[in-house]
Amino acid sequence: QVQLVESGGGLVQAGGSLRLSCAASGRTFSGYAMGWFRQAPGKEREFVAAISRSGGSTHYADSVKGRFTISRDNAKNTVYLQMNSLKPEDTATYYCAATYGLKYGYRPDDYDYWGQGTQVTVSS
Numbered sequence: 001q002v003q004l005v006e007s008g009g010g011l012v013q014a015g016g017s018l019r020l021s022c023a024a025s026g027r028t029f030s031g032y033a034m035g036w037f038r039q040a041p042g043k044e045r046e047f048v049a050a051i052s053r054s055g056g057s058t059h060y061a062d063s064v065k066g067r068f069t070i071s072r073d074n075a076k077n078t079v080y081l082q083m084n085s086l087k088p089e090d091t092a093t094y095y096c097a098a099t100y101g102l103k104y105g106y107r108p109d110d111y112d113y114w115g116q117g118t119q120v121t122v123s124s
Contacts, residue, residue: 001026001027001113002024002025002026002027002029002032002098002113003024003025003026003113004022004023004024004096004097004098004113004114004115005022005023005025005115005116006020006021006022006094006095006096006115006116006117006118007020007021007022007023007118008020008021008118009093009094009118009119009120010119010120010121011121011122011123012086012120012121012122012123013122013123014086014087014088014122014123014124015085015086016086016122017082017083017084017085017086018083018086018120019080019081019082019083020036020080020081020083020094020096020118020120021078021079021080022034022036022078022079022080022081022096022115023076023077023078024077024078024079024098025077027100029074029077030053030054030074031053031100032053032098032099032100032113033050033051033052033053033098033099033100033102033103033104033105034050034051034070034072034079034096034097034098034099034104035047035048035049035050035051035096035097035098035099035104035105035106035110035111036048036049036050036070036079036081036094036095036096036097037094037095037096037097037108038090038092038093038094038095038120039092039093039095039117040091040092040093043092045095045108046061047061047106047107047108048060048061048064048068048081048094049061049064049068049069049070049081050070050104050105050106051070051071051072051079051104052103052104053103054074055071055072055074057103057104058070059104059106063089064083064090067083067084067085067086068081068082068083068084069081069082069084070082079096081094081096083120086120086122087122088122088123088124089122090120090122091120091121091122092119092120093117093118093119093120094117094118094119094120095114095115095116095117096114096115097111097112097113097114097115098111098112098113098114099111099112099113100112
């Protein structure tokens, strides 16, 4: 198993930046592809970004492409989400997730382990 703990959320004005971190513990972190998802009140959890086990491949939702960057440091067992040019519609609880065996996935069901989430609020 792997345990995931997100941090770095907060309140920011539109146009601002935040960097989320997700620290993993447990089994070998480099064996897991990682993803970030978000969920706003009353909405379904949606895919934001994903990164392969080595970090050599990434994928983004169209809504965040060019503004968000996912990265990982396997030596530190951590995955990051750098969020720039934030918009009020980015307001949500952000979750990191891990999957073993896939390159990465785009659906919540593709992932086996989840963190508890961190709140991001973007004011207009």
